[in-house]
Amino acid sequence: MTFNELLPLAVLASSLIPGLLIFTLPESWVGLRTTLNLSGALVKLALVLLLIVGVQAGESYGVHFAVLPGLNLAFKADALGLLFITLSAVLWLFTTLYAIGYLEGAPRRSRFFGFFSLCVTATMGIAMAANLFTFFVFYELLTLATFPLVVHRGTEASIRGGMTYLTYTLIGGAVLLTGIVWLHHLLGHTDFAHAGIAAALGSAYDGQLQIIFLLLMIGVGVKAAIVPLHGWLPQAMVAPAPVSALLHAVAVVKAGAFGIVRIVYEVYGIEFAQSLDLLLPLAIFAAVTIVWGSFRALFQDDLKKRLAYSTVSQVSYIVLGITLFGPIGTVGGLVHLVHQGLMKVTLFFCAGNYAETLGIHKVSEMNGAGRRMPLTSIAFTIGALGMIGVPLTAGAVSKAWLIDGASAAGMDWAIWVLWTSSLLNAVYFLPILWRTWFKPIPKAWPAEHIVARGWRETAWLLLLPPMVTAAMTLAAGMFPNNQISPLSWAKLIAEREYVHESIIWTP
C-alpha cells in the first residue's frame, strides 16, 4: 500500500482509533482521555495539512476495497472533499477543547467523547467518499453516532429530541438508499467524477434520472434541513452546546449540504443537471428555506432555537449557490460552506457560555450580558454580524459572491431572496446585540455557575474556542484573496467543475 493510498485511511484512523480507545477508558481517567482527544485532533490536522499541500501540487490520493463483487468502499481526497475535511478538522479541534471545558466533572464523558470521535470519523468518511455507496455508509454512520450525543443528558426531553432526529434522518436515509441503489443498478457504479457520470446513460433514461435526483435530494435534504424536511433541527437543540456546534457547523447539516454539492457536481454534473431542469426546482426550495428559516427565527425567545432556525436558513445559502448555474454562484455556495461553519460554531459556543456561566437560555434574559462577559459577547457579535453579512466579516464575502452569481445566472429573484434574508437576519440578531451591550445588568442572573475572576469571565477552555473562531471569521472576511483562504480554495474547485466554460472572475 502506497503512501497516497494510506493517507486518506490515516485521516479516518486519526479519530476512529482514539474514539474506540476512549470508549474503553474508565470515567475517572481524565488525563489520558484528554490526551487521546487532543492528540487525535492534532494528528488529524497535520495529516490534513499534508493532503492540502499534496492536492495543490496535483497529487491524487485514493484507495478502495471491494465489499461485494462490483461494489467498492472507495475513498479519495480531492479539492472539494478537502474543503469540507479542513473545515471539520479545524472545528473539531476547537469543539473538542470546548467540550472538555463544557463537560468538566460531568458524568458519562467516555461515552460522549467516544461518539464525538466517531462523528468526526463519519464526517471525514463523507468528505472522502469516492462513490455514493461509500458516501451513504458514512452518512448513516453519522446519524447513528450523533444519536447518543443528542440524547446525552438522558432526560425525557432530550430523548424526544433524539427520536425526532432519528425519525427524520432514518426515513431520509431510506429514501436516499433507494436513489443510490437505483442509480447503481442503471450505471453499474456510482463513482464520483468531474462533470458527472449520469450523462453517460443517454436521453432514454432522463425520466428515471429525474426521479432519482428527487430521491437523492430528499435523502440529503433532511440533513441539510431544507424546508419542509427541517423539523428535526430545532428539536435537536436539546443537546449539549458542543453537540449543537457539531450538528450545526461541523458535521451533520454540512454533510447534507456537502452531499448536495457532490451529487449535483460529480454524479449528475452541473451542466447535465441544468439540461434536465433539475436546478431551478432545487433553487426554489433553497429560496423558500432561506426565507422561512429567517422568518421563524424572529419569533424564538430561546436563544439556541433562534440559532437553529438561523442555521436552517443559512445552510440553504450553500444550496442556492450551487443551483445558480455558473461558476460564480458555485464559489459563493462553496465558500459559504466554510464561512457558515465558522460563524455558527462561534455563535453556539457563545450560547453555551452564556448558559454555562450565567444560566441564560433565553434572548429576553440577555440584558447586560456584554458587560459581564465582554469577550464572549464580542465573539458573539462578530458571529451575528457575519450572519447578517456586514462587511469585513466572512458572511459578507459569501453574500457578495452569491449575489454576483445570481445576477450572472440571470436569476434576479434570487438576489431579492438574499436581501430579504439579510434584512430578517438583522431583525433577529440586532435586538440581541442591543440587549447585550446597551441594556443594564439585571440584579441577578438566572443561575450563575461560574464566577468571574479578573478578565476571565468564564472557564478559559470555554472562552478560547469562540474567540479563535470569531477571529477566523474576521480573517476570512478581511483577507478573502489570501492564498490559504476558503475563497481561494473554492475558486480552485469551481475551476475544476466547470470544464466547458472559460471563467471570468469579477469580484
Next chain:
Amino acid sequence: MKRLLVVLGAVCLIVLLLGAMHDLAPASVELHAAVAANLTASGVEHPVTAVLLNFRGYDTLLEIAVLLLALIVILAIGREEASNAEATVDVRLLVSPVLQTLAKLATPLMIMVAFYLLWAGSFRPGGAFQAGAVLAAAAVLLHLAELLPSWQSPGARLRLGLAGGFLIFLAVGAGSLMQGALLEYPLEQAGALILLIESGLTISLGLILAGLFLLLSRDDGETS
C-alpha cells in the same frame, strides 16, 4: 372457523392425493434390484438389515442419536432431586403375587428371545431393535410387577450402558471414516462389525426404551 378450515384442508388433501396416486407410472429407479445385487457385499443376508445397517446405516446412526436424545430430554425436563418419600403410597400390596411370579419366570425367557432376535437379524426379520424392544418390555414388566423401581437419575454405569451402544456405532463410524468412507466396512469384516454394532445397540436400545418408560413413571412428588 379454524375447525372448518382444517377439516376442509384435510378433505382436500385426501381427494387430491387419492386422485393423484392412481395410474402412476412405474418408478424409474429400482432400488430393490440394487439391494439384491449388493446383498452379498453387505455382510448380512437379510435385505432389510442390509439396508438398515449397511446401505443406509447412516440413517440408523442418527436414529439412535434421536432415541438417546429423547431420553436425555426427558431427564432434562424432570426434576433432579429424589421424590418425596411420604407422597408415595405403598402399592406393593396391590400387585398380585401371581403376576410377580410370572414376571420372574418370563424375564429369563424374554432375554433369551432377545438374543435369538439379535442373532436372527442377519438372515431373517429381527435385529437389534426388536431385541432391544423385548429387553425393554421385560424391564417394563418387572416394573409393573413392582420388582424394578422407577428411575430417578441414572448413575455413571447406567449412563455408560445407555450411551454405550451409540458410542460403539460412532466409533465404528469414525474408524471406517479414517480408513475411507463413513461406515464403509471392509468386505470380510462387514458381518462381524455389524454384529458388534447390533450387540451394543441391543443392550443400549433395551436400556433406552426401558428408560423412556421408567423415567416417565417416576414420581414427581408434586401431584396432588
Next chain:
Amino acid sequence: MMVWLILLPLLWASLAFMLGPSRGVWPAIAGLVAQLWLAFALAAEIVGSGAAMHAVGGWGAPLGIDLVADGLSAAMLLLTQCIALPLAVYAHAYFKRDDPARNYFWPLVGFLLAGLNALFLSADLFNIYVTLELLGLAAVGLVAAGGGAQQIAAALRYLFATLVGSGAYLLGVALIYGTYGTVSTVTLVSLIGADAPDLVWIAGGLMVLGLMLKTALFPFHFWLPPAHGGAPAPVSALLSAVVVKASFYLILRLWVGPFSSLTVVASLVVWFPALLGTLAVFWGSYQAIRAERLKMLIAYSTVAQLGYLFLIFPLLASAGALQAGIMQVFAHGLAKAAMFAAAGTLIKATGQEMVAGLAGVAERLPVTLFAFGLAGITLMGLPPSAGFLAKWQLIELALSQQQWVIAFVVLVGGLLAAVYVFSVLRQAFLLAPADSVVTPVSRTLEWTAFVLAAASVLLGLRGVELMQLVGVT
C-alpha cells in the same frame, strides 16, 4: 473432513452425557473449536477445488446416502459453528451452578449441532428427515429443559408444530419415493421434469409447507415467540440464529434443486413465499413494536426478519438472489444471536424483563448495550453491516427485475425494525431511576455478545469471500 463436522458433536454430546449432569463444558468447547476450524477448512477447500462429495458406506446414491458440501452448505456450516462457539462460552458463564437448565445443556446442544451439520450436508431426502427430527427434538428439549409451566407449554406447542412440519415433509418424501424410487436429491434433479405427475407437485407442496411451519414463516409463526421468548437466553440465541434457518435452507435447496423444473414452470408459485414473507415482515415488526417484554420483542423481530428470506424466491432467476439470501441469513444469524445474548445479560443484571425496566443501562452496562445496538444496526440494515449488504443486494435485484414491491417491502421493513430497536435504545439512554439496582455480571457474558454483534457489522465491510463461497456449486 465434512463428516467430522457431524461425528464430532455427536461424540462430545454423548461424552458430556456420560460425564453426568451439568458436566461436559470442556469437551464441548474443545469440540466446537475443532468444528470451527473444520468449517473454515472445508470452506477454503470448496472455494479452491469446487463442491465436495462423500458417499457414506462407499455405496453412492441412489443405493446409499451421499453427503454433498457445496458453497451453500459450506456457508451454512460456517455460520453455525461461528455462532455456536461464542454462544457456548456465553452459556457457560450464563447458567448458575444450580440452574436445572444446565444439567443436560451440553448433550442437548451437541445433538442439536450434529443435527444441523448433518442437515446441511445431506443429499438424501429421507436422511434429511432424520436430521430434521434430531434437530427439532433437541431444540424442543432445550426450550423445555428445567423450565416452569410456561416454558413447558411453549415447548409442547413448538413440539407439535415441528412434528406436524416434519410429518408433512415425510409424507412428501414418501410420495417422491413412490413416484421415482429414490430419495437422492442429486438423482432426483434429473428425474423431475416439468411434466412431472401431479403427485410430485403435491409432494413438493407438502414438503415446502411443512418446512415453512418449521421456519415459523407467517402465518405459521405462532409457536416461535413463546418458545424463543421463554427459553434461557443462550438457547433463544441459538434457536433464533440458526435453527429456524435450517428449514429455510432446506426450502431453498429443494426449490433450486430437485424442484427447480417445477418452480420454473409455475411462475405464480414463486409469489407465494414472497407474499407470506411480506406479511411476516409487517406482522412481525408490528408485534415487536407492541411487545412489552424484551425477549418477546426480539422473538417477534425474528418473525419479521425471516420474512426477508422469503422475498428472494421471485428473484431466484438471477444468481445474486441466492447470495442476497445467504447474506441475510448471516446478518440475521450473527445479529440475533448477539441480541438475545445481550438481552439475557441485561435481564440478568437488572432483574427486569420489560423494555420499560431498562432505563439507565446505557450507563451501567455499556458493552452489552453497545452489542445490542450493533446487532440492531444489522437488523435495521444500516451501514456498515451485513444486514445492509443484504438489503442493498435485495433492492438492487428487485429493481433489476422490476419487482418494485419487494424493494419497497425491504425498505419499509428496515424502518419498522428501527422503530423497535430504538424503542429499546431510547429506554436504555434514559437516566437510571435512583432506586434501580444493577447486579454485576460476568465480563464473558458482555463480551461474547459483543463479539457476535461486531462480527455482524464487520461482515458488512467485507462480503466478497462469502459471496465467492456461495457461488460454488
Next chain:
Amino acid sequence: MTAGLLFASVGVILFALGVAGVLLLEHLLRRILAFNIMGSGTFLVLVGLAQRNGIADPVPQAMVLTGIVVAVAATALALALARRLYVLTGKLELSQDDEA
C-alpha cells in the same frame, strides 16, 4: 387397485385425520395419539406406494423402521412434556390465551 395402493390410500386418510387431530384436539394425550396416527399414515404411504406393483422393496421397509423409532422417541418426549405440564399446572391442555 393393488394391495400396495390400498395401503397407501388408507395411509393418506390416516395422515389427514392425524393432522386434523393434532391441530384441533385440545387434550394433550389425544393430540399425541393423533400425531401417531399421522405418522402411521405416512409409513403406510411410504411402504404401500413404493410396492404398488407387488414387488417387495426393502428400502422403504427399512425407512419405516427408522421412522417408527423416531416416532417412538418423539412420542416419549411429548408424553414427558405433557406429564410435566400436568405436574406443574394440573391441566392436560394448552391454554389458548398465551398463544398471541
